[in-house]
Amino acid sequence: GAVVSQHPSWVICKSGTSVKIECRSLDFQATTMFWYRQFPKQSLMLMATSNEGSKATYEQGVEKDKFLINHASLTLSTLTVTSAHPEDSSFYICSARDLEGASYNEQFFGPGTRLTVL
Amino acid sequence: GQNIDQPTEMTATEGAIVQINCTYQTSGFNGLFWYQQHAGEAPTFLSYNVLDGLEEKGRFSSFLSRSKGYSYLLLKELQMKDSASYLCAVSDSNYQLIWGAGTKLIIKP
Numbered sequence: 001g002a003v004v005s006q007h008p009s010w011v012i013c014k015s016g017t018s019v020k021i022e023c024r025s026l027d028f029q030a031t032t033m034f035w036y037r038q039f040p041k042q043s044l045m046l047m048a049t050s051n052e053g054s055k056a057t058y059e060q061g062v063e064k065d066k067f068l069i070n071h072a073s074l075t076l077s078t079l080t081v082t083s084a085h086p087e088d089s090s091f092y093i094c095s096a097r098d099l100e101g102a103s104y105n106e107q108f109f110g111p112g113t114r115l116t117v118l
Numbered sequence: 119g120q121n122i123d124q125p126t127e128m129t130a131t132e133g134a135i136v137q138i139n140c141t142y143q144t145s146g147f148n149g150l151f152w153y154q155q156h157a158g159e160a161p162t163f164l165s166y167n168v169l170d171g172l173e174e175k176g177r178f179s180s181f182l183s184r185s186k187g188y189s190y191l192l193l194k195e196l197q198m199k200d201s202a203s204y205l206c207a208v209s210d211s212n213y214q215l216i217w218g219a220g221t222k223l224i225i226k227p
Contacts, residue, residue, distance in 0.1 A: 034215075043205065043219040044161070093160050097213075106151070107215060109160040 002028045002098050006110035013084055014118055021079045021113045023094030029074040030096035034107060035067075038091045050077045084117045091115075120144045122218035124206050129224045130196055138191045138204050138221045146211020152180050152191045153205040155220065161205055164191070193223075201225045 003026040013019050023033055031052050036044045048069050050056040056069035068080040077096075081088055091114050095107040121143045130136040142150070149168035153161035167173055167182035167189060179192040191204055206218040 044217050046215075046217070049214070091158070106163065106166065109162070112158075112160040114158075 002096070002106075002108040004030075004094065004096050004108045004110040006094055006113050008113060009111060010114040010116075012116045012118065015085050016083055018080055018082045019084055019115060021081075021092055021094075021115075023077045023079070023096070023110050025075045025096045025098070025108070028096075028098045030077075030098060031074060032097045033071060033077040034095045034097075035069060035077075035079050036093045036095070038093060038112075044093065047079075081115065084115070086117045089115055089117045120208075120210065120216050122206055122208060122216055124204075124218040124221045126219070127222045127224065129226060130193075132196055132198060132225055132227050134196050135192065135194050136196060136223065138193075138206075138223070140189045140191070140206035140218055142187050142189070142206070142208045142216070142218075144208045144210045144216050147184060148209040148211065148213055150180075150182055150189050151207045151209070151215070152178075152189075153207065155203045155205055157202075164204075196225050198225050198227070 005024045007022045033050045035047045037047050038044050046059050047062045048056045048058045050069050050071040052071045052074050058064045071077040091112050093112040095109045124140045151166050152164040154164050155161040165180035167180050172181045177194045182189045203220040203222050205220045207215045
């Protein structure tokens with residue numbers, strides 16, 4: 001089956017520092033990857049849609065200069081939280097769409113990254 | 119606008135059956151997904167419906183009525199491990215997933 005990995009699985013950082021989260025599709029090529037954020041006891045919130053080789057499309061209210069997304073290859077997308085603050089502490093989840101899979105629509109999720117900003 | 123509605127929380131008894139409903143209004147429709155999410159973990163895929171009717175997969179079944187903008191997830195022979203949040207998501211005309219807020223299912227012994 002399609003597998004998506006994320007690294008790191010958890011990170012603790014000081015306020016003002018930057019954190020990079022990697023999302024990899026391990027056994028398929030993903031032209032589109034999605035980045036979500038989830039606060040405790042809330043549903044998934046789509047932050048941005050990332051297409052390989054082009055600029056990410058950000059959802060309304062998401063600061064593109066703060067959440068930098070790079071999708072340099074068909075198997076890797078990165079999210080960098082710049083100048084992180086405690087309010088950025090959240091569970092960040094990526095997903096990838098397999099265009100050649102049985103279901104064009106299905107998104108495969110990574111295990112998530114828990115970010116804590118002190 | 120686009121909207122997905124599902125109950126916030128449901129409680130059921132171990133061994134019983136529970137039905138979680140989802141209604142949607144979206145710009146276009148390219149299928150409806152159900153995902154299960156345990157606390158602190160990423161969602162895992164349960165089912166996908168794009169045509170009307172019932173899809174059965176073991177203890178879980180999912181139903182879709184496109185004319186009514188309605189789906190349900192049916193869980194049979196409930197086990198304690200089924201305690202989780204269940205997320206309904208619709209793929210719109212741009213193949214973007216529109217997510218419901220999730221239904222927290224509590225299973226009691």
